[in-house]
Amino acid sequence: MSLSTDDVRKIAFLARIRVPEERLEPLAGELNNIVGWVEQLAEVDTTGVQPMTSVVETVTPMRADVVNDGAISDRVLANAPDGEGAFYAVPKVVE
Amino acid sequence: MSDLRDWTIASAADALVKGDVSSVELTDAFITAMEAGRTLNAFITETPEIARDRATKSDARRKAGEARGPMDGVPIGMKDLFCTEGTRTTAGSHILENFVPAYESTVSGNLRDAGAVMLGKTNLDEFAMGSANITSYFGSVKNPWTPKGANANLVPGGSSGGSVAAISGGLVIAATGTDTGGSIRQPASFTGLVGMKPTYGRCSRWGVVAFASSLDQPGPLTRTVEDAAIMLQAMAGHDPKDSTSLPMALPDFRAACTRDAKGLRVGIPKEYTLDGMPADIQKLWDQGAQWFRDMGAEIVEVSLPHTKYALPTYYIVAPAEASSNLARYDGVRYGLRVPGSSLDEMYELTRGEGFGTEVQRRVLIGTYVLSAGYYDAYYVKAQQVRTLIAEDFRKVFADVDVLLTPTAPSAAFAEGEKMDDPIAMYLNDVFTVPASLAGLPAISVPGGLDANGLPLGLQLIAGVCQEETLFRAASALEAAAGFTARPGPVAGTAL
Amino acid sequence: MSYIIQGESGDWEVVVGLEVHAQATTNSKLFSGAPTTFGAKPNENVSLVDAAMPGMLPVINEMAIEQAVRTGLGLRAKINRTSVFERKNYFYADLPQGYQISQYLHPIVGEGVVTLDLADGSTRDVGIERLHLEQDAGKSLHDQDPKRSMIDLNRAGVVLMEIVSKPDIRTPEEAGAYLKKLRAILRYLGTCDGNMEEGSMRADVNVSVRPVGASELRTRVEVKNVNSVRFVMQAIEVEAERQVTVWEDGGEVRQETRLFDPNRGETRAMRSKEFAHDYRYFPDPDLLPVKLEEDFITRIQASLPELPDEKKDRFIADLGLSAYDAGVLVADRETAAYFEAAADGHDAKQVANWLTTNLFGALNKMGLDIAESPVSAQHLGELVGLMEDGTISGKIAKDVFGIMLETSKAPGVIVEEQGLKQITDTGAIEAIVDQVITDNPDQADNVRAGNDKAIGWFVGQVMKASGGKANPGQVNQLLKQKLLG
């Protein structure tokens, strides 16, 4: 399977990365090299093999339902590029 | 002390206990060295004030008889992937250039609480994605080692390149690293140092900027195996804030460094022999096996049949997880924002400008392998192969105690090499990635020099949570190798 | 109760499935220790984890798991021993991580059923497809600034149970009944407060239409975030109408997400959802699969309260209530509790009548709900008791009830204070009767002359003279004796 520049444009939008038009072509080439290379996995017989979920077998830890966080809006907002009062601000969204 | 590079954690700890030197004296000397060694570009952010403050407090504790053990007062470097409260944490990326965390990662916090003195945040490949430390937004790191008779700039390896350059250049005594596919072990091999990746889950990932969550694991970079054991003891431990942290008590790692290999069963995986592998590396590998034989260990040839699929598996799993882990860098709550007329445009411009080429490449690959129609063929397939790779190891460790392999397929190479071809670059990790995929503890120990006088490392891999066996074998290998070579000193680094 | 849309081409039926997002009742969030309280200052209920700061990691809140299992058991659903949290990847301003941690291939709860109580007293089962746990997103405010949207992450990470029905719903009424019943079950279980105004229960409505008799399903449209039972019913009506028109005009209904506009009473396509999403689900590597122990499930099973359906059956079987009354009384947890307290030791049917006719009516007028009723359950029971033992007549009881509504006093006290006790002492009644007869000789003769209808007039006079307290039976009997011998 080989990626067209159009595929790359779609993937780049999914990843929200602006790729200059002239970079699409070469990038498609690079990605195809890598994808072509990883496709060698196809030759491995994996019928009935469980996909790995965790490298070390342990039970899922769970928290008790207690409030021990929050009320730190100063720290939460400290690095915000744009904001208003205690809000983060982004370019207007139309729903 | 004539040369700062004579210091180890252990020797510094002794000197501090004996009172031969104070933490402030030690720290000032290394701050001077750090400033003199800027040509290496090993640090992204220097923190001399923090260092002096912690050194002063350490000396005070010691005076009051409240010293906290072997890390107390020891100057170290902190890979700039560990979030440090009040100190900017960049992950080597433009997108986090001005990010100042309001929290301290568990590992850096553990080291701080053990009394370690942070000199600064060390350089790394952007988001730890790289094997040469050439993808950092803050510039490449220079390897203090230079090839015999040439003065080419060599890469220090990656992604923990700043940490190893700082240690081998004598700018710090030890440093933290993180290892996703070899980012601790391969740079250690490139700089004649010890680099140790513990079992996945030994060190908390809380507060470590994530690259690939199921693979990322912090670990120590040091001059000696014993130092690695001492430092890991301080870094590791169960952390309820990390759901993948191992809920187990830690063994005494230092005590495991017995230098005794008698009766050890050491496996040599035949699949790790690559055609076209440099003769020097094959030679060192054979030498390593011989050292173990001479120490009374038993050498067993073993087979890990799925080894050749480890790298392609890694280059599906790691980018897939990274594409999702890096989605949070969107210019909304922290980090770089490039204004846009719409939300989507803001996202695209911010991430297009904030991420470097290699990071973008991996995010796109990861986005692609997870996307509709390809998920099963790539991601699920890779996770199945990963299961087979882990199975290979499990079977082998029923028979042997440790595996001996080269750490990397080459010595440090010149900047500019392998840069045009991502896959050639990825091949650096061919020997380190399998253990990462299986979550196994592994360590790189300096074995010798190649024909160009460049260091080469040997890797030891042990079973899940078998760090004690690993340190035992590593300390023995270190003793046998007796590696003492050093790069020429960085000007102004003497105490 | 079939719901048919007459089109030019013929009759159409509507096929509806509901995805309800119910906020699980927990103190802290799904993966962080931040509070879930409603109405906090912007970004006050936010932890570093909720804000997706670099290196932050999720840790599961065990109460979220417990509430999901409890709800699953309440929906008579299959509890999955192993479930997996996955990442649903998409970019949005109020989605800090760039992905929502949700459950996809392996939800914690599988197939179940909700039984609808319809207006005519009949019931109908609607299938539950699944219930899964997921994080809520934050809130975007668009009306604060002309050029910017404001982001508040207080809700980000709050525990949601997404409850997905099968496309078994055929009428707007059924959709309403489904939501009401689901809310009742959640409230009985204590797993969600069901408060739609505060957004702790939101519905996405999947609507499609097809010619009556057709078996294949047509393209469905998802109408998002309809936040009241009434709006859900309206949204279904207008969206179904719209689709019929599109089909009949020879068009194609597009698979899309639409928004219901209650002011305009119409649905419109969502701009922000224009691009087809590719969510790239994959298991969250920061979390391990959730494995449930048998005893964990049985412990929760054992702690389940009696649910509306069981209660209804018991009210009908043991208390002899009508299916309708039983349905009304169990519809909400508080009402059922009130009824059971009031009926304790008294004629349940009587209590049910007083509750559904007199008390509900009064509370409606006063705009109060049962919890705020000035008449306590015990007092209502006592009032019925006073009628049962003949202390007061039904007529007096109505007056006493009126006073109870105003004063919240116990009916016994009121009867005492106002001396409303029924007079049963024959002597006393006889005195009044004699008095009335002597006062009205002509009327008396008239009766004696054989016009016994006029006795009724005397009864009225005696009751009047006794202030309504005389026992009507005795009065009647005495008059007959005296006048007709």
Ligand SMILES: [Mg+2]
């Ligand atoms: Mg949904």
Ligand SMILES: [Zn+2]
């Ligand atoms: Zn949902």
